[in-house]
Amino acid sequence: MTIKDIARECGCGLGTVSRVLNNHPDVSDQMRERVLAVVDKYGFVSNQSAKMLRSQDNKTIAILMKGTSSILLNSLVERIQKRMEHLPYTTNVVVLDEYDNEAKQAYMVCQKHRPLGLIFAGGNPDSYKEDFANIQTPCVIITNQANDVQNNRLSSVSTDDIAAAQCMAEHLVANGHTNIGVIGGDLASSELSQRRYNGFLSVMQKHGLSFNKETLYAVAKYSLSDGAAAAEQLIKANPDMTAIFTMADVMAIGAIRKLSDMGYTVPKDISVTGFDGLDIADYMCPRLTTIRQLLNELAERGLDALLDNIERNKPCSHQLVPFEFIAGESVYKRN
Amino acid sequence: MTIKDIARECGCGLGTVSRVLNNHPDVSDQMRERVLAVVDKYGFVSNQSAKMLRSQDNKTIAILMKGTSSILLNSLVERIQKRMEHLPYTTNVVVLDEYDNEAKQAYMVCQKHRPLGLIFAGGNPDSYKEDFANIQTPCVIITNQANDVQNNRLSSVSTDDIAAAQCMAEHLVANGHTNIGVIGGDLASSELSQRRYNGFLSVMQKHGLSFNKETLYAVAKYSLSDGAAAAEQLIKANPDMTAIFTMADVMAIGAIRKLSDMGYTVPKDISVTGFDGLDIADYMCPRLTTIRQLLNELAERGLDALLDNIERNKPCSHQLVPFEFIAGESVYKRN
DNA sequence: CTGTTAGCGCTTTCAA
DNA sequence: TTGAAAGCGCTAACAG
Numbered sequence: 001m002t003i004k005d006i007a008r009e010c011g012c013g014l015g016t017v018s019r020v021l022n023n024h025p026d027v028s029d030q031m032r033e034r035v036l037a038v039v040d041k042y043g044f045v046s047n048q049s050a051k052m053l054r055s056q057d058n059k060t061i062a063i064l065m066k067g068t069s070s071i072l073l074n075s076l077v078e079r080i081q082k083r084m085e086h087l088p089y090t091t092n093v094v095v096l097d098e099y100d101n102e103a104k105q106a107y108m109v110c111q112k113h114r115p116l117g118l119i120f121a122g123g124n125p126d127s128y129k130e131d132f133a134n135i136q137t138p139c140v141i142i143t144n145q146a147n148d149v150q151n152n153r154l155s156s157v158s159t160d161d162i163a164a165a166q167c168m169a170e171h172l173v174a175n176g177h178t179n180i181g182v183i184g185g186d187l188a189s190s191e192l193s194q195r196r197y198n199g200f201l202s203v204m205q206k207h208g209l210s211f212n213k214e215t216l217y218a219v220a221k222y223s224l225s226d227g228a229a230a231a232e233q234l235i236k237a238n239p240d241m242t243a244i245f246t247m248a249d250v251m252a253i254g255a256i257r258k259l260s261d262m263g264y265t266v267p268k269d270i271s272v273t274g275f276d277g278l279d280i281a282d283y284m285c286p287r288l289t290t291i292r293q294l295l296n297e298l299a300e301r302g303l304d305a306l307l308d309n310i311e312r313n314k315p316c317s318h319q320l321v322p323f324e325f326i327a328g329e330s331v332y333k334r335n
Numbered sequence: 336m337t338i339k340d341i342a343r344e345c346g347c348g349l350g351t352v353s354r355v356l357n358n359h360p361d362v363s364d365q366m367r368e369r370v371l372a373v374v375d376k377y378g379f380v381s382n383q384s385a386k387m388l389r390s391q392d393n394k395t396i397a398i399l400m401k402g403t404s405s406i407l408l409n410s411l412v413e414r415i416q417k418r419m420e421h422l423p424y425t426t427n428v429v430v431l432d433e434y435d436n437e438a439k440q441a442y443m444v445c446q447k448h449r450p451l452g453l454i455f456a457g458g459n460p461d462s463y464k465e466d467f468a469n470i471q472t473p474c475v476i477i478t479n480q481a482n483d484v485q486n487n488r489l490s491s492v493s494t495d496d497i498a499a500a501q502c503m504a505e506h507l508v509a510n511g512h513t514n515i516g517v518i519g520g521d522l523a524s525s526e527l528s529q530r531r532y533n534g535f536l537s538v539m540q541k542h543g544l545s546f547n548k549e550t551l552y553a554v555a556k557y558s559l560s561d562g563a564a565a566a567e568q569l570i571k572a573n574p575d576m577t578a579i580f581t582m583a584d585v586m587a588i589g590a591i592r593k594l595s596d597m598g599y600t601v602p603k604d605i606s607v608t609g610f611d612g613l614d615i616a617d618y619m620c621p622r623l624t625t626i627r628q629l630l631n632e633l634a635e636r637g638l639d640a641l642l643d644n645i646e647r648n649k650p651c652s653h654q655l656v657p658f659e660f661i662a663g664e665s666v667y668k669r670n
Numbered sequence: 671c672t673g674t675t676a677g678c679g680c681t682t683t684c685a686a
Numbered sequence: 687t688t689g690a691a692a693g694c695g696c697t698a699a700c701a702g
């Protein structure tokens with residue numbers, strides 16, 4: 001079933017069918033109706049490949065997502081898609097392996113599918129700075145900053161990680177915690193973790209509190225199991241620690257479970273804070289005290305930045321989105 | 336950059352470049368090397384649209400996923416993708432809205448992208464039986480049964496829901512529970528919920544226990560918040576209830592949180608069981624007693640069934656995959 | 671307003 | 687082993 005078949009059945013030329021299908025104005029109402037009727041009758045949908053091949057303008061935005069296991073990214077992508085529904089673009093989700101070089105993959109996706117724009121959900125621009133330079137297609141990184149990547153087609157929208165980490169650290173200090181452990185990503189490779197760490201550290205210093213990175217910083221992947229393992233490591237090395245600052249809700253959940261298993265009560269013996277503000281954080285026992293990343297805001301602004309660049313050739317921007325502090329039940333007030 | 340450019344730079348014809356790119360044997364070694372060098376030099380990737388348009392055989396398998404919010408489906412899709420990496424197929428994830436008619440959408444995807452096969456992650460074949468009949472492309476539904484759908488290109492692979500529900504119900508009864516509430520999907524529209532309900536009910540009947548569906552069955556979406564609301568409704572209507580059987584871990588998590596808020600201790604006052612066996616279930620406090628769906632097994636068998644049908648024209652099959660009972664901490668042993 | 675026609679980039683005959 | 691050439695289904699420019 002091709003537009004040729006439709007045209008034959010309608011007794012008109014291919015061009016007319018194409019025009020109707022693409023909502024061009026110069027078709028008579030009766031002709032339009034006749035074509036639409038036949039299209040409907042067969043549930044005809046035109047072949048995307050042919051369409052894209054011919055009209056280079058393919059109206060597709062590719063979403064590159066690193067892994068499907070991150071609850072945060074899933075929610076983010078869902079919201080992006082939801083916003084996209086009202087726009088004349090098609091999305092194409094490409095799931096990358098966690099260890100792929102997303103810039104290289106993006107370059108290939110561009111060659112293969114020629115998308116109009118690219119959205120990186122949760123990418124890590126720091127690791128692949130040079131590779132990003134090759135990408136000519138407008139793109140936006142959401143949930144990470146990319147200020148210092150040399151690519152004038154690249155925008156970024158992220159939560160203000162430093163301020164958020166500061167906010168959480170202040171909360172811990174205000175509640176009487178001075179001996180605080182941190183569970184975060186590898187600082188050498190993740191600027192995201194670095195920003196959160198710097199925010200945390202600045203508050204400690206401001207209050208004249210010491211932080212021994214050797215013993216109090218535990219590296220973990222953003223996962224439940226790594227959070228659990230890191231918590232065990234921290235508490236064993238620091239028996240006097242009263243709180244753990246984690247860089248992700250999943251880490252916090254893992255940590256809380258492990259601490260419980262070791263006989264500690266959260267938050268009475270040890271306070272644990274999250275980061276991200278996943279829906280499920282509010283269903284934990286205790287409810288997680290965490291930082292909510294405003295996913296709707298991130299999705300909206302990211303999309304806007306991308307489309308501004310594509311449609312109106314506006315310069316790229318690097319935006320910070322505010323966050324929300326969620327006072328849960330996982331921080332204990334010490335006197 | 337097209338194969339024409341490559342051909343020019345290599346001083347050969349288009350056909351030769353195409354042959355090299357597609358690993359056809361009839362190219363001289365030196366020519367192959369020369370072409371490969373140029374392809375490598377520019378990082379050339381051929382245009383997918385043109386390729387697909389020309390060679391109808393496009394080696395793409397579309398994965399239709401309903402929503403991105405289900406942790407279970409995300410894990411499932413991730414595993415399918417992982418298995419697919421070793422195969423000569425490309426996957427194309429299409430995310431559908433929760434209320435889309437997946438059969439109609441699938442038909443459109445087929446028209447648009449002409450995939451070789453279709454994988455439904457978590458679809459609900461019951462609601463759209465007639466629409467499924469239109470799909471000519473080989474497909475498989477994973478995590479749901481489709482025995483009675485009239486489509487001889489449709490396979491299905493799912494957990495043995497009836498047996499799993501029976502197993503869980505037996506566990507509750509063995510632990511002394513007789514007044515058990517159920518939180519599940521709408522029985523009229525979801526055969527999946529129906530199967531789990533039937534499994535549960537058969538055990539109750541076997542033990543001569545009564546079950547008043549009017550008061551003890553609470554309808555909920557497969558979400559945290561609906562689980563919480565349903566739990567509240569059940570406990571209010573049935574003060575003597577000692578256990579709740581839920582049809583999803585997220586429902587159970589929502590229920591436990593709500594019961595805690597209402598002053599009940601889980602499992603001491605009320606036992607709550609899950610279903611699915613999400614990773615996070617094992618990090619809850621208390622750990623969820625649940626049924627683990629073997630996602631790797633589901634992904635593997637589903638893919639095998641689909642590829643057997645595509646590549647070897649084997650007849651479609653409807654398979655049941657075993658499950659695993661996870662003895663958590665959310666069921667209390669009554670005397 | 672409508673039909674005809676020239677390719678989009680690629681694969682795959684068919685000749686050489 | 688290779689190059690030339692025919693189209694895959696569609697859009698858009700052109701002519702009527």
